[in-house]
Amino acid sequence: MNYWLFKTEPAEFSIDHLEHMGSTRWDGIRNYQARNLLRDQVTLGDQVLIYHSSCKPTAIVGIAEVISDAYPDPSQFDANSSYFDVKYSKENPRWFCLDIRHKHTFKNSLPLAALKQQPSLKNMVLLKQGRLSIQPVTHAEFALITNLTT
């Protein structure tokens, strides 16, 4: 089992939305590094930290679970979607998505500032490569983070 961190802007889609819906399609990824992780490495049953970005405070807010393999992101074919791109065909999709389900919303979310204070998290991708929207998390990092919230 692998561990990941997915970013979302809560004004667009928050963990409360996810909790309410139960599960959702995680789509709209338009970055090659994130796409490659999503398509090639994220697998069924993996655990996902949900991170709220571009808000106050930015924080890890809960856990979700991957419930599908990656498949072509339908929004790239949908002329009505803001993610539509005429260059990509169904025979040759460029972007991928997958489905996740809500597992847990942290009672106490973990702000970025608190993560920065943890010496053992100093190599977290979140702290080193802040812009990546799909990030690998080590088992040790995942375990520490879930401990910090209880």
Next chain:
DNA sequence: GCCAACGTTGGC
């Protein structure tokens, strides 16, 4: 709103 870091585009 600012700006640093990073990603993409396109001319050559």
Next chain:
DNA sequence: GCCAACGTTGGC
């Protein structure tokens, strides 16, 4: 393939 120009992300 290089690199300048431009666009985006996201913390502050």
